[in-house]
Amino acid sequence: MESNLNDKIAVVTGASHGLGEAVAAQLAQAGAHVALIARRAGPLNEVAEQIRAAGGAASAYACDVARAEQVKATAARLQTDFGKVDILVNNAGIPAPRSFAETDIADWDEVIGVNLSGVFYVTRALWGCLQRAGAAYVINISGTAGLRGGGSPAYGSAKFGMTGLNGAIAQAGKDQGIRSTILYPGGMDTGWRGAPIGVLPRRESMDPQVVAKMILHIALSPPEFVVNEAVLNPLDHPFM
Ligand SMILES: NC(=O)c1ccc[n+]([C@@H]2O[C@H](COP(=O)([O-])OP(=O)(O)OC[C@H]3O[C@@H](n4cnc5c(N)ncnc54)[C@H](OP(=O)(O)O)[C@@H]3O)[C@@H](O)[C@H]2O)c1
Numbered sequence: 001m002e003s004n005l006n007d008k009i010a011v012v013t014g015a016s017h018g019l020g021e022a023v024a025a026q027l028a029q030a031g032a033h034v035a036l037i038a039r040r041a042g043p044l045n046e047v048a049e050q051i052r053a054a055g056g057a058a059s060a061y062a063c064d065v066a067r068a069e070q071v072k073a074t075a076a077r078l079q080t081d082f083g084k085v086d087i088l089v090n091n092a093g094i095p096a097p098r099s100f101a102e103t104d105i106a107d108w109d110e111v112i113g114v115n116l117s118g119v120f121y122v123t124r125a126l127w128g129c130l131q132r133a134g135a136a137y138v139i140n141i142s143g144t145a146g147l148r149g150g151g152s153p154a155y156g157s158a159k160f161g162m163t164g165l166n167g168a169i170a171q172a173g174k175d176q177g178i179r180s181t182i183l184y185p186g187g188m189d190t191g192w193r194g195a196p197i198g199v200l201p202r203r204e205s206m207d208p209q210v211v212a213k214m215i216l217h218i219a220l221s222p223p224e225f226v227v228n229e230a231v232l233n234p235l236d237h238p239f240m
Pocket of ligand 1: 013014015016017018019020037038039040041043063064065066091092093094114118141142143144185186187188189190191192
């Protein structure tokens with residue numbers, strides 16, 4: 001295992017809140033320069049400032065991952081600023097209506113756009129930068145909804161789609177020094193769907209800092225080693 005991430009460049013999407021914020025902070029603490037992506041510049045700049053105040057290195061890039069042109073422009077800036085990307089965490093995601101009846105076409109397009117197309121747009125646009133890193137890692141954040149049918153049609157379909165995309169990234173990256181993993185977390189204490197934060201016991205809702213630690217652990221693994229997939233759940237809600 002590498003002792004630190006000094007000289008590594010990490011891109012984290014959805015980095016202004018929740019799991020992405022926790023992952024960005026931990027990658028920065030381990031020595032990486034973290035490029036933060038989210039739509040709203042205000043919260044993103046606040047997270048970048050917090051990381052810098054703690055002694056880390058962070059830059060903010062306001063970008064909607066569902067807008068291919070914005071993603072291309074951001075990737076061009078990242079290439080100019082860093083020339084390579086060692087770690088890409090595709091974490092940006094939005095919730096969707098829970099039932100088939102409640103899901104209209106606009107919901108479907110928006111959720112597939114962010115949660116699935118966004119992963120492809122960002123990974124595709126950064127492919128050259130990932131290749132240049134020599135031993136890059138793409139870490140895709142799905143959810144247990146990506147392992148079961150039913151439930152929210154748009155959210156579940158996007159997360160199932162990520163499984164296929166993760167496999168395609170792993171296959172394409174194998175001989176180019178790009179590894180890919182997909183994580184299927186269960187419920188996390190991030191205020192998802194407006195849930196109050198810090199109310200449920202940790203056995204029911206995972207601390208995003210703990211999940212971020214697992215992601216850091218994967219990012220630190222040696223280049224000849226790959227975690228293909230992992231399911232992470234709070235103890236009282238094990239995935240069956
Ligand atoms: N929380 C859970 O219980 C849970 C469980 C399983 C899986 N997950 C997955 O884990 C990931 C993170 O969830 P979370 O709970 O940490 O979410 P969160 O707290 O709601 O944060 C979402 C982040 O994504 C950004 N974002 C949303 N849409 C975006 C877009 N179109 N382009 C760029 N950035 C965008 C948000 O910032 P802006 O709004 O400023 O863009 C924010 O920084 C998601 O993929 C989610 O599906 C979560």
